[in-house]
Amino acid sequence: MKVNFRVAGLLLAVSLLLAACQALDYEGQAPAYRIAAGTVLDLHRDLVVPPGQAGVNIQGTAIGDRYRYDAVCRLEVLTVNDSPRAVRADRFTVERVGREWEIFSSRVSGLRYVGLFEREGPHLLLFTTYLYLRSERQPDVFRLACGHLQNSDQNPSHLTVAEIRATLAPVMTLD
16 A cells, blocks of 8 residues: 555644644633623623723622632723713623733743743733623723733633623623
């Protein structure tokens, strides 16, 4: 039996690439992280956006033992005003969800490694989940950003739906 090594190698490379892409999106697919388009977000009381700001913070809360830092959410608007403005109690619809992470800070140890690649030590990472919102009554309200800081050496991940709900309570309810 004659084997074409180019075809076999190409199939192996494509298979590995597809498996890697699937592994990278595990949080968006797992039920604990899934927020579907059309999900309803209820704001139970008016919030005031401070002058010169594009959003208002919702007080953070402790969300469990695996996190050293509290989670926090921010309801964001499209325009910035010179005076305070209210976001009225309302029902918003989630149009889409986005997730991002970034290095918030690095801890460089006093010891320096000699090697081919730069090693800066563990990082403090910022994980943010964005819920893009729609409301007929308040079209200027466009998203809710919920995030938290986590050490890179602690198997970091985004907030689960349950953790986002805990952070929003009692100001908002995510159905």
